[in-house]
Amino acid sequence: MIQVENLFYTYPGNMSPTIKNVNVSIKDGEIFGFLGPSGAGKSTIQKILIGVLKDYQGNVRVLNQDVSKASSQFYRQLGVAFETPNFYQKFTAKENLEFFAGFYNNNRLNVEELLEKVALKDAYNTRVSNFSKGMKMRLNIVRAFLHNPDLIFLDEPTSGLDPVNVKKVKQFLLEQKAKGKTIILNTHNMNVAETLCDRVAFVVEGEINLIDSPKKLKEAFSRNEIAVLYKEAGKENLEYFQMKLLGQNKQFQQILKGDELIKISTVEKTLEDIFVEVTGRELHDSKTN
Numbered sequence: 001m002i003q004v005e006n007l008f009y010t011y012p013g014n015m016s017p018t019i020k021n022v023n024v025s026i027k028d029g030e031i032f033g034f035l036g037p038s039g040a041g042k043s044t045i046q047k048i049l050i051g052v053l054k055d056y057q058g059n060v061r062v063l064n065q066d067v068s069k070a071s072s073q074f075y076r077q078l079g080v081a082f083e084t085p086n087f088y089q090k091f092t093a094k095e096n097l098e099f100f101a102g103f104y105n106n107n108r109l110n111v112e113e114l115l116e117k118v119a120l121k122d123a124y125n126t127r128v129s130n131f132s133k134g135m136k137m138r139l140n141i142v143r144a145f146l147h148n149p150d151l152i153f154l155d156e157p158t159s160g161l162d163p164v165n166v167k168k169v170k171q172f173l174l175e176q177k178a179k180g181k182t183i184i185l186n187t188h189n190m191n192v193a194e195t196l197c198d199r200v201a202f203v204v205e206g207e208i209n210l211i212d213s214p215k216k217l218k219e220a221f222s223r224n225e226i227a228v229l230y231k232e233a234g235k236e237n238l239e240y241f242q243m244k245l246l247g248q249n250k251q252f253q254q255i256l257k258g259d260e261l262i263k264i265s266t267v268e269k270t271l272e273d274i275f276v277e278v279t280g281r282e283l284h285d286s287k288t289n
């Protein structure tokens with residue numbers, strides 16, 4: 001679906017490149033996440049992949065085409081939701097979607113059904129000027145799917161959404177994946193990355209440090225340890241044990257025999273822990289999503 005080789009991009013007027021030697025290949029039907037702190041270059045990469053920034057170096061093929069030579073057919077197969085929702089404020093949700101649907105001749109999805117999927121059915125006839133930020137975000141997401149495209153780019157799709165609506169958006173995207181769509185998203189929300197993405201790429205300072213599935217990353221980085229919390233002489237102790245040969249560990253057996261065991265849990269790393277370990281960078285800044 002997407003093949004990127006040796007991609008470099010320098011914004012006009014800048015001395016050094018913002019995107020440095022990015023290589024990535026994305027398969028049909030994947031949900032793929034670009035993960036990284038603010039300013040890492042996620043939106044820049046996305047703008048190159050959708051053909052908005054053309055003056056790049058390297059090879060970028062999307063939907064079997066060289067994006068620098070993208071045709072109008074290319075744009076019919078592509079759905080995009082930019083970071084900041086952009087709608088006609090005086091139009092209702094329905095009027096906005098119908099307006100945008102008017103650009104496409106056929107193969108449109110039902111506007112009402114789409115709005116229902118992201119809990120906006122009641123807002124069907126509400127003017128967008130009266131929408132909250134989260135409502136605009138959800139409208140923005142479904143708009144990208146309106147013309148039933150094969151490949152959809154979403155820039156920070158869950159930014160500004162409460163947990164209930166994050167869940168609805170995740171559900172909607174999984175339904176779309178089940179229909180065979182390929183979805184590329186940018187996020188700093190680790191939960192979204194972990195529960196939604198088939199694979200993630202860690203982006204830091206314009207480079208991709210690592211690409212893998214959240215599950216494989218968690219397996220590879222987990223230390224296979226358990227944490228045992230117990231009481232000894234009235235004092236709480238926390239001890240870590242390797243899972244390997246645990247049954248033969250004398251100290252562990254001793255704790256089990258005592259009656260002051262409080263809790264045994266597996267020690268798992270979150271995707272966020274792994275991100276910090278791999279990149280040496282925190283994922284979160286002042287942004288709250």
Ligand SMILES: Nc1ncnc2c1ncn2[C@@H]1O[C@H](COP(=O)(O)OP(=O)(O)OP(=O)(O)O)[C@@H](O)[C@H]1O
Pocket residue numbers: 011012014018036037038039040041042043044045188
């Ligand atoms: N039009 C532009 N001209 C020059 N520099 C730009 C332009 N747009 C972005 N940049 C710079 O490129 C770098 C990457 O920006 P980008 O928007 O791709 O980051 P991001 O990973 O999407 O961040 P965020 O999580 O905040 O959205 C930043 O240093 C930014 O200042």
Ligand SMILES: [Mg+2]
Pocket residue numbers: 042043044083155186
């Ligand atoms: Mg961005």
